[in-house]
Amino acid sequence: xxxxxxKQGHYLVASIQDALSxxxxxxxxxxxxxxxxxxxxxGIIVDVTAMxxxxxxxxxxxxxxxxxxxxxxxxxxxxxxxxxVASAMVQFGLLMDDINTALNLEEGLEFLDRWTAERTDxxxx
Amino acid sequence: MQQDEVTLMQAPRTEGxxxxxxxxxxxxxxxxxxxxxxxxxxxxxxxxxxxxSEEEIFSEVTSVFDKYVDTLETGSVExxxxxxxxxxxxxxxxxxxxxxxxxxxxxxRDVLARSLFQKYQEDxxxxxxxxxxxxxxxxxxxxxxxxxxxQERERVIGQQQATIRELSTPVLQVRERLLxxxxxxxxxxxxxxxxTDQLLNAVRSNRARVxxxxxxxxxxxxxxxxxxLVQTVRACRLMGAAVLVTGLSSDIARTxxxxxxxxxxxxxxxxxxxxxxxxxxLLGYEVRKAQAASPEDKR
Numbered sequence: 001x002x003x004x005x006x007k008q009g010h011y012l013v014a015s016i017q018d019a020l021s022x023x024x025x026x027x028x029x030x031x032x033x034x035x036x037x038x039x040x041x042x043g044i045i046v047d048v049t050a051m052x053x054x055x056x057x058x059x060x061x062x063x064x065x066x067x068x069x070x071x072x073x074x075x076x077x078x079x080x081x082x083x084x085v086a087s088a089m090v091q092f093g094l095l096m097d098d099i100n101t102a103l104n105l106e107e108g109l110e111f112l113d114r115w116t117a118e119r120t121d122x123x124x125x
Numbered sequence: 126m127q128q129d130e131v132t133l134m135q136a137p138r139t140e141g142x143x144x145x146x147x148x149x150x151x152x153x154x155x156x157x158x159x160x161x162x163x164x165x166x167x168x169x170x171x172x173x174x175x176x177x178s179e180e181e182i183f184s185e186v187t188s189v190f191d192k193y194v195d196t197l198e199t200g201s202v203e204x205x206x207x208x209x210x211x212x213x214x215x216x217x218x219x220x221x222x223x224x225x226x227x228x229x230x231x232x233x234r235d236v237l238a239r240s241l242f243q244k245y246q247e248d249x250x251x252x253x254x255x256x257x258x259x260x261x262x263x264x265x266x267x268x269x270x271x272x273x274x275x276q277e278r279e280r281v282i283g284q285q286q287a288t289i290r291e292l293s294t295p296v297l298q299v300r301e302r303l304l305x306x307x308x309x310x311x312x313x314x315x316x317x318x319x320x321t322d323q324l325l326n327a328v329r330s331n332r333a334r335v336x337x338x339x340x341x342x343x344x345x346x347x348x349x350x351x352x353x354l355v356q357t358v359r360a361c362r363l364m365g366a367a368v369l370v371t372g373l374s375s376d377i378a379r380t381x382x383x384x385x386x387x388x389x390x391x392x393x394x395x396x397x398x399x400x401x402x403x404x405x406x407l408l409g410y411e412v413r414k415a416q417a418a419s420p421e422d423k424r
Contacts, residue, residue, distance in 0.1 A: 079365065083325030086360040095359070097390050102365035103332055111365075 003028045005035055010042040011112055013105070017050050025061045032065050033072075042074050043112035047105055049080030059094040066099045075115050077101065079108035145251075145258040150198040152244060153237060161190050164236045171232065173225045177216070185212065193233060197262050202269050209270045213277035226274045227267070234263045294320045296327040302334040303404050304366075307397070309342035317353035321360060328366045335404040336361055339397045341372030351386040358391050367407060368392065371400035 003024065006013045012035055014028060032044055046062060048054060054062075066076040077100040081089070089096070102108040153160065165186045168174060174182055188208065196205045213226075241259060245252035289310070297305045306324055328336065338357070340346075346354075358368045370393045373381070381388060394400040405412060 078363075081363045081365075083322065083329055083360075083364065086325055086363040087321060087356075089363060090356040090360045096363060097359070101363050103329070103334070104365075107332075107334070107365055 002031070005031055007035075007039055007041070008109075010116070011045060011109070012036070012039065012041045012043070013045045013047065015047040015049075019051065019053065020058060022057050025058050029061050029065050033068055036069060036072055036074055042116050044069055044074065044076040045105065045108040045112065046076065046078050047080050047108075048078060048085075049082070049104070051085065052082075054081070054085055054089055054094070056092065056094055059089060059096065063096060063099055075100065075112060077108045077111050080104055145255045146198065149241070149255055149259060150194055152241070153194050153197070156240060157190065157194075160236055160240055161186055164190065164233050167232050167236065168229055171228065173228050173232075174221060176219045176221055189229075190233070193266060196266055197259070200262070202265065205266060206269055206273055209273035210277055213274045217274075217278055217281055223271070223275060223278065227271050230267045230270045234267060237263070290316060290319065294323055296323055298331050298333075299337070299401060300405065300408070300410065302332060302408060303401075304328065304331060304333040304336045305339065305397070305401070306336060307339045307342060310344075312343055312346070312350045312353070314349055314353060317350060317357070321353070321357045324357060325360055325364060328361060328364050333366050335407050336366050336368045337397065337400040337404050338368060338370050339372045339400065340370065340377070341374070341397065343377070346377050346380055348384045348386060351381055351384060351388075355386065355388065355391060362390075369394050369400045369403055371395065371397050 001018075003014050003016050003020070005028075006015070012032065014032060016028075020028070032046075035041065036044065044065070046065075051058075062078060066078075069076040078096070079102045081101060100111060102111050161183075165179075165183050168182060168186070169179065177185075189212075192205045192208050196202055216226075238256070238259065241255055242252065245255055294306070294308070294316070297307070299305045304324075304327055306320070308320065312320075324336065324338075327333065338354075340354075354370070358370070361368045368391070370391055372395075373393055394403050402412070
């Protein structure tokens with residue numbers, strides 16, 4: 001089952017409900033990038049709360065989406081990384097220093113609101 | 126005579142040795158009071174067991190002496206071992222050292238050996254046989270007592286380490302969404318991993334957005350520990366919490382630079398106060414002095 005992508009205001013929310021195969025990861029990547037253009041979204045939230053494992057392929061793909069999103073003038077934030085997953089990712093050296101993360105969906109939305117506000121301010125000034 | 130010497134060198138314990146044991150044991154039993162007193166006297170003279178009073182020493186000496194002779198007689202070390210463990214458990218909290226325990230047991234061995242020399246000085250061959258029986262047994266006893274003591278000590282140390290580990294990593298909530306983690310004491314890999322674990326879980330349950338890690342109480346740091354710290358910071362970031370590290374002493378700062386640990390992603394603030402202030406700023410708090418705190422301020 002493909003990961004559902006919900007439109008929420010100016011943002012897209014992809015909530016991953018299960019462990020993903022590499023194919024599903026690629027499909028998600030493609031869908032997200034396509035829908036940024038379709039909906040002129042300003043931000044993407046990827047919710048990984050339900051993921052027990054984030055392997056190198058998944059983290060690299062998510063990172064690619066984030067960097068691509070940035071190039072298209074939007075911002076992505078990953079939310080809901082669990083403590084164990086965070087420890088494991090750091091131990092395996094899956095670095096996401098340049099990627100935004102937030103504790104949960106609520107925080108992620110707040111982050112994007114702030115980001116958008118700053119950007120509009122900057123554009124206006 | 127020559128043949129005797131050869132036997133002595135090749136196999137210290139020959140068939141005939143055991144026959145000496147009963148005689149040996151009864152000699153020690155007959156002279157119990159004298160030997161015991163001499164032993165206690167020599168312990169006091171050597172200033173061993175300074176943590177204990179003379180009466181205590183004497184009563185322990187009596188039990189040890191009896192167990193010692195029993196063990197020589199039966200060759201069974203179990204009761205002595207049990208007693209040694211029990212004794213260690215009692216005297217370790219009072220600060221008795223390993224060298225004292227070993228010294229005492231060796232003193233007893235010497236006292237008894239002297240008395241054997243005295244008794245058998247006329248008959249050198251018999252003395253040799255008696256010593257053949259006595260020495261291995263006595264040495265074995267010394268080893269058992271020493272090992273029990275050290276094992277007991279290690280057990281106590283292990284227990285204390287576990288306690289320290291559990292006590293020493295409190296994660297404190299300072300304000301809504303602001304956590305402080307004061308680290309006190311030496312950090313090793315195991316403790317660092319446990320600490321990361323606790324911190325990450327606290328980040329989730331307190332919905333923290335900023336964490337201040339204070340390492341004022343960490344005396345020294347090496348490459349592994351520094352890397353652990355960096356990993357902790359990264360893992361917190363992944364969970365959406367910013368991390369400020371405070372209280373790096375100049376020594377630690379210099380070590381980190383010399384080791385070449387990549388700290389580019391670590392935000393540091395001089396001391397805990399500064400860290401908390403910075404964190405409050407990040408969270409949008411503004412701390413202000415209450416108006417008119419004192420009459421002088423009003424002017």
